[in-house]
Amino acid sequence: MKSEPHKVFEQLLNSKGLKVTKQRKDILDYLLKARKHVTPEDIYRDLNKKDANIGRATVFRTLHLLENAGFADKIQFADGRLAYEHKFARPHHDHMICVECSGVLEFSNATIEKIQDEISKKFLFKPLWHRHEIFGRCKKCNKMD
Amino acid sequence: MKSEPHKVFEQLLNSKGLKVTKQRKDILDYLLKARKHVTPEDIYRDLNKKDANIGRATVFRTLHLLENAGFADKIQFADGRLAYEHKFARPHHDHMICVECSGVLEFSNATIEKIQDEISKKFLFKPLWHRHEIFGRCKKCNKMD
DNA sequence: ATGATATTGAGAATCAGTCTCAATTATATA
DNA sequence: TATATAATTGAGACTGATTCTCAATATCAT
Numbered sequence: 001m002k003s004e005p006h007k008v009f010e011q012l013l014n015s016k017g018l019k020v021t022k023q024r025k026d027i028l029d030y031l032l033k034a035r036k037h038v039t040p041e042d043i044y045r046d047l048n049k050k051d052a053n054i055g056r057a058t059v060f061r062t063l064h065l066l067e068n069a070g071f072a073d074k075i076q077f078a079d080g081r082l083a084y085e086h087k088f089a090r091p092h093h094d095h096m097i098c099v100e101c102s103g104v105l106e107f108s109n110a111t112i113e114k115i116q117d118e119i120s121k122k123f124l125f126k127p128l129w130h131r132h133e134i135f136g137r138c139k140k141c142n143k144m145d
Numbered sequence: 146m147k148s149e150p151h152k153v154f155e156q157l158l159n160s161k162g163l164k165v166t167k168q169r170k171d172i173l174d175y176l177l178k179a180r181k182h183v184t185p186e187d188i189y190r191d192l193n194k195k196d197a198n199i200g201r202a203t204v205f206r207t208l209h210l211l212e213n214a215g216f217a218d219k220i221q222f223a224d225g226r227l228a229y230e231h232k233f234a235r236p237h238h239d240h241m242i243c244v245e246c247s248g249v250l251e252f253s254n255a256t257i258e259k260i261q262d263e264i265s266k267k268f269l270f271k272p273l274w275h276r277h278e279i280f281g282r283c284k285k286c287n288k289m290d
Numbered sequence: 291a292t293g294a295t296a297t298t299g300a301g302a303a304t305c306a307g308t309c310t311c312a313a314t315t316a317t318a319t320a
Numbered sequence: 321t322a323t324a325t326a327a328t329t330g331a332g333a334c335t336g337a338t339t340c341t342c343a344a345t346a347t348c349a350t
Contacts, residue, residue, distance in 0.1 A: 019316050019327055040306080055330040060307060076221075080338095082306085096270050107264045112257050116279060119252050124284040125241050132277045134261060139269040164296055164347050185337080200299040205338060225307095227337090 005032055005071070005088040012069050023054050027062045028071075028086075037075055037083035037104055077102045078135050094132040100141035107134075150177055150216070150233040157214050168199050172207045173216075173231070182220055182228035182249055222247045223280055239277040245286035 002010075009028055010020050030043050044059045063084055066072035074084050078099045093108040112132070120127045147155075154173055155165050175188050185204050192199045208229055211217035219229050223244040238253040257277070265272045 017327085021316070021328065023329075053330075055332095056306090057308075057331085058329065061328090080306095096265065096268060096272075098270075099273060105268050105270060107268070109260055109264065112260055115254055115257055119254065120241065120279060120281065123241060123250050123252070124287070125243075125250060125279070125281050126287045127241075127279050127281040128244060129281075130277070130279040132275070134265060134270070134272050134275040136265065136270055136272040136274075142269070142271045162296085166297065166346070168298075198299080200301095201337090202300085202339075203298065206297090 003032070005086070008088070009066075009069075009071065012071075018065075022052065023058050024062050024065070026052060026054065027059060028066065031066070031072060031084065031086040032088065034085070037085050039081060039083045042083075075104065075131075075133065094134075096134045096136065096138075098138040098141055099135050100137055103138050103140075105138065148177070150231070153233070154211075154214075154216065157216075163210075167197065168203050169207050169210070171197060171199065172204060173211065176211070176217060176229065176231040177233065179230070182230050184226060184228045187228075220249065220276075220278065239279075241279045241281065241283070243283040243286055244280050245282055248283050248285075250283065 006025065006028065009024070012018075013020050013024070026047055027043060030047060031038065034042075040056070040059050040063060043063075044054065044056050047054045047059075063072065063074075066086070067074065067084070070087065072084050072086050074082050075095050075097065076082050077097060091108065092113075093106040096105040096107060098104070116127065116130060151170065151173065154169070157163075158165050158169070171192055172188060175192060176183065179187075185201070185208060188208075189199065189201050189204045192204075208217060208219075211231070212219060212229070215232065217229050217231050219227050220240050220242065221227050222242060226247075236253065237258075238251040241250040241252060243249075261272065261275060
């Protein structure tokens with residue numbers, strides 16, 4: 001049986017006249033099962049380990065599709081590498097990113113969000129999305145100094 | 146006569162056993178005079194228009210140097226392009242970035258900064274720097290829709 | 291001025307991401 | 321189910337940004 005996210009994804013594809021392909025399902029699956037942020041290269045490598053072969057281009061194309069549909073979000077590590085996470089049944093949150101181990105902690109704060117909106121309004125700026133990342137050393141990496 | 150930032154920069158170089166070269170001074174100068182965020186390519190192009198020829202590698206090397214020393218900050222536009230600004234006599238601030246025209250507005254808010262610190266403390270995360278960018282449409286670009 | 295050392299620019303190399311295009315696959319409809 | 325149409329695919333060429341390599345050059349302490 002299909003999981004809810006797969007259903008929702010297929011609805012999106014149908015509504016746009018796009019096709020439900022094995023590759024698209026595999027990539028969504030991979031994101032759903034990942035316990036952490038994954039890079040496009042992770043997806044490419046791991047999916048090719050198994051049966052299917054899947055091109056790099058398809059990985060990027062599908063990630064953009066998911067991102068634009070609001071089903072995935074990306075973050076960027078301190079060295080510039082991009083990584084993705086799915087957004088199904090996950091409320092909005094921002095990240096603390098360890099500069100040593102690239103570990104990611106999540107946080108969210110209603111007051112910050114509210115102030116952001118007020119600031120935007122004051123500048124007549126229409127916010128579409130934001131990125132709030134705190135870079136530093138996580139508990140573990142901080143100990144080792 | 147030398148501006149204060151140049152003095153401070155040369156002190157840094159001396160303290161690290163690095164040399165004060167024409168290229169490094171030119172790049173700092175360029176950043177100090179720029180009225181907006183500039184890309185490495187801007188710097189490369191404009192400095193080569195004049196007398197000096199300066200390599201791309203040197204532009205990147207010097208920007209990293211300035212960034213690590215805390216004399217420059219970078220932001221990233223919606224399409225991923227990087228741009229730099231100097232930080233001399235400029236208090237900390239964050240950015241609103243227009244997804245249409247790449248225009249940048251600055252904001253800063255003490256309450257947000259305070260909450261960030263509290264959150265970090267709660268997670269035993271040692272914050273080093275942060276990036277808080279709101280992407281959207283500026284007043285001008287919003288009108289045109 | 292000299293010598294030790296850091297820095298430089300040119301161009302090769304790398305890397306992530308995009309593009310092109312012929313072959314393949316999904317889907318609507320007969 | 322077979323067929324027609326249009327979207328999708330993977331391979332590999334391409335791009336643009338950044339880094340690397342290295343011989344030539346510039347800085348600086350002496």
